[in-house]
Amino acid sequence: xxxxxxxxxxxxxxxxxxxxxxxxxxxxxxxxxxxxxxxxxxxxxxxxxxxxxxxxxxxxxxxxxxxxxxxxxxxxxxxxxxxxxxxxxxxxxxxxxxxxxxxxxxxxxxxxxxxxxxxxxxxxxxxxxxxxxxxxxxx
Numbered sequence: 360x361x362x363x364x365x366x367x368x369x370x371x372x373x374x375x376x377x378x379x380x381x382x383x384x385x386x387x388x389x390x391x392x393x394x395x396x397x398x399x400x401x402x403x404x405x406x407x408x409x410x411x412x413x414x415x416x417x418x419x420x421x422x423x424x425x426x427x428x429x430x431x432x433x434x435x436x437x438x439x440x441x442x443x444x445x446x447x448x449x450x451x452x453x454x455x456x457x458x459x460x461x462x463x464x465x466x467x468x469x470x471x472x473x474x475x476x477x478x479x480x481x482x483x484x485x486x487x488x489x490x491x492x493x494x495x496x497x498x
Contacts, residue, residue, distance in 0.1 A: 390480075391480050393475060394473065397472070397473060397475075398484065401439060404434060404437055405466075406490070408430045408433035408434050408439075409430075409463050409464065409488045410490040411430065411433040412426045412445075413462070414492065417461050417493065417496075419496045419497065426445060426463065439472055440467070441465040441467040442467070443465055444462075444463070444466075445462070445463050445464075447460060447494070455494045456496050457493060461491065462489055463489065463490050464489040465488050465489070466488075468486075469484040469485065469486055472486070
């Protein structure tokens with residue numbers, strides 16, 4: 360029994376050393392998982408909002424304010440405020456006729472939407488989403 364008691368005393372600091380080595384790695388893994396999950400969540404939310412905004416943009420009589428309002432409604436409560444670009448290869452999207460494509464592109468820097476403040480994993484990442492649909496405006 361004395362052997363086991365002396366071994367316990369010799370290893371009294373081993374758990375603290377092991378914890379000091381493993382804890383930073385474990386925390387980095389957990390925080391990285393949170394960051395990656397938030398990145399995926401923001402990307403999905405932007406794709407939904409881009410689709411909703413594009414669906415509004417292709418309808419006759421819509422304005423940029425109406426598209427922006429629809430995007431804001433889709434992102435309500437998320438804390439995400441993206442920059443919005445509406446375009447059409449055939450000129451101004453307000454004047455294109457069916458079936459010309461209209462694209463709505465949303466982008467937001469990830470550092471503005473990270474849950475952990477200043478992100479350590481995706482610092483320079485910009486989350487981008489776009490949707491393209493055919494115009495429904497008649498000549």
